Amino acid sequence: MAQNGTTEIRQNSVPKMAANGFVSKEKSVKTSSEPGGTARFPAEEERFLRDLFEMILKDAVKDSLNPNSKVVNFKHPQELTSLLDLEIDHKRTSNEELIKLSREIIKYSVKSGHPHFFNQLYGGFDTYGLAGAWLTDALNTSQYTFEVAPVFTLMEKTVLGKMGRLAGFNDGDGIFCPGGSVSNMYAINLARFKKFPSVKTDGMAGLPKMCIITSEEGHYSMKKMAATLGMGMNSIIPVQCDDQGRMKVDKVEEAIKTAQKNGMVPIMVNVTSGTTVLGAYDPLDAIATVCKKHGIWVHCDGAWGAGCLLSKNLKHLMKGIEKADSLTWNPHKMMGSPLQTCAFLTQHKNLLAECHSAKAKYLFQQDKFYDVSYDTGDKSIQCGRKVDVLKLWMMWKAKGDNEFARDIENIFDCARYLTEKLKKTEGFRLVLQKPECTNVGFWYIPPSLRGQKETKEWWDKVSKVAPAIKRLMTEQGTLLVGYQPDREWVNFFRMVISNTATTHQEMDFVVTEIDRLGRSL
Numbered sequence: 434m435a436q437n438g439t440t441e442i443r444q445n446s447v448p449k450m451a452a453n454g455f456v457s458k459e460k461s462v463k464t465s466s467e468p469g470g471t472a473r474f475p476a477e478e479e480r481f482l483r484d485l486f487e488m489i490l491k492d493a494v495k496d497s498l499n500p501n502s503k504v505v506n507f508k509h510p511q512e513l514t515s516l517l518d519l520e521i522d523h524k525r526t527s528n529e530e531l532i533k534l535s536r537e538i539i540k541y542s543v544k545s546g547h548p549h550f551f552n553q554l555y556g557g558f559d560t561y562g563l564a565g566a567w568l569t570d571a572l573n574t575s576q577y578t579f580e581v582a583p584v585f586t587l588m589e590k591t592v593l594g595k596m597g598r599l600a601g602f603n604d605g606d607g608i609f610c611p612g613g614s615v616s617n618m619y620a621i622n623l624a625r626f627k628k629f630p631s632v633k634t635d636g637m638a639g640l641p642k643m644c645i646i647t648s649e650e651g652h653y654s655m656k657k658m659a660a661t662l663g664m665g666m667n668s669i670i671p672v673q674c675d676d677q678g679r680m681k682v683d684k685v686e687e688a689i690k691t692a693q694k695n696g697m698v699p700i701m702v703n704v705t706s707g708t709t710v711l712g713a714y715d716p717l718d719a720i721a722t723v724c725k726k727h728g729i730w731v732h733c734d735g736a737w738g739a740g741c742l743l744s745k746n747l748k749h750l751m752k753g754i755e756k757a758d759s760l761t762w763n764p765h766k767m768m769g770s771p772l773q774t775c776a777f778l779t780q781h782k783n784l785l786a787e788c789h790s791a792k793a794k795y796l797f798q799q800d801k802f803y804d805v806s807y808d809t810g811d812k813s814i815q816c817g818r819k820v821d822v823l824k825l826w827m828m829w830k831a832k833g834d835n836e837f838a839r840d841i842e843n844i845f846d847c848a849r850y851l852t853e854k855l856k857k858t859e860g861f862r863l864v865l866q867k868p869e870c871t872n873v874g875f876w877y878i879p880p881s882l883r884g885q886k887e888t889k890e891w892w893d894k895v896s897k898v899a900p901a902i903k904r905l906m907t908e909q910g911t912l913l914v915g916y917q918p919d920r921e922w923v924n925f926f927r928m929v930i931s932n933t934a935t936t937h938q939e940m941d942f943v944v945t946e947i948d949r950l951g952r953s954l
């Protein structure tokens with residue numbers, strides 16, 4: 434961006450620009466003498482940003498918040514390839530052309546802020562989150578040292594401290610990292626290092642076989658990360674769940690004992706708070722008590738469900754969280770912060786640094802003129818690290834705790850409303866009668882399949898309903914809801930509410946729209 438000399442020119446030129454109008458269309462060249470421009474930031478580029486900004490506000494934000502607009506304008510890959518000019522060649526592209534292309538990008542992109550987007554565990558639109566994202570990118574720095582990220586170092590400390598205290602981690606540590614999967618990897622790596630510190634320098638050779646105990650409904654990142662960390666996917670031991678999808682406490686203890694009998698060392702039990710499909714909250718308190726008895730690290734994967742900690746009325750779902758050693762919490766899911774905002778938190782104050790530091794001399798010099806304990810980057814497994822905290826900070830600062838809590842309570846209320854509505858509506862059948870989180874799983878039974886004997890063949894037919902309706906909703910662009918099989922259940926819809934602006938009206942829409950699309954099947 435502008436350096437010292439040019440900043441002055443910019444400030445001086447502001448009144449002139451205002452007089453000319455910021456979005457003037459007159460042609461300009463790249464010179465410092467251009468009214469309103471500087472050598473480093475020509476007026477033409479400023480105009481480009483302003484025009485693009487106006488266009489984004491209209492096409493990507495306002496239009497996509499209109500429930501009558503399309504959530505998606507679906508094209509198959511070949512068709513989309515021919516519709517979009519994505520190839521890059523040797524010539525420059527004009528600003529006008531880039532704005533035109535940006536319009537197309539928006540046109541064919543999924544509108545995750547749309548009130549009818551329920552496809553995954555993120556979505557919704559937050560003005561302050563977007564403002565935070567834009568400011569982050571305008572300042573474009575890396576989070577590793579106080580030297581280049583003074584404000585963001587302090588901001589990260591503040592926000593992680595606040596999140597930690599909500600979990601009852603009163604004197605812990607944490608880091609924002611790229612995704613819940615990576616947060617879960619941090620947990621495994623810390624748990625393993627705590628048990629076998631030599632793993633950092635000498636690797637796995639010579640260490641006993643280790644395992645990780647998790648729920649059969651737990652997130653697949655556990656497997657991926659066990660493979661990544663050289664433990665192998667087979668080191669993940671799945672534990673049976675009850676009929677609500679919650680890990681059974683006695684089965685956890687049984688798994689620990691069996692593993693030990695087979696010569697393995699269980700290094701971690703992963704407790705999920707808000708499973709990805711069913712939204713189950715594992716009995717954290719009881720499992721943590723079992724783990725403490727056996728000296729095993731308790732990790733809570735709250736990537737999806739930890740947002741409940743904001744509400745006094747909902748935090749009981751994670752009772753016992755203060756006994757956990759670590760927590761994965763993705764504010765970009767339930768709290769509606771823009772992608773990606775993922776926190777890893779731990780109660781062990783110095784462990785992140787001990788486990789991950791490599792003390793690069795060119796970056797983390799110990800003889801700097803300021804307090805180098807504020808250079809927090811060596812806690813990370815990365816070098817450069819995107820600033821993720823400002824999006825969340827801006828939202829949280831704007832709303833305050835009380836409104837944020839009400840937002841979370843609202844989506845739980847919408848899920849309860851939808852559940853009750855589905856119970857009463859012909860053609861719908863719930864997977865769980867009393868979902869704990871905002872996931873509401875259900876089958877739609879088209880009129881042609883109603884009132885029949887529920888044989889294996891009948892369920893086979895039901896399994897084809899959700900994919901067929903999903904195709905229709907995507908092609909028509911009216912709604913996006915995910916589906917999957919799970920446990921002994923054939924394909925069912927998973928309505929999942931993370932958009933905090935959701936109201937009962939959208940819940941009604943989901944029911945009538947799925948009925949409309951599925952009626953003729």
Ligand SMILES: *Cc1c(COP(=O)(O)O)cnc(C)c1O
Pocket residue numbers: 554611612613614615617651652654705707708709734735736737763775
């Ligand atoms: C989404 C999710 C993850 C993974 O988070 P990403 O940010 O997508 O990597 C992990 N655990 C659970 C329970 C999740 O729902």
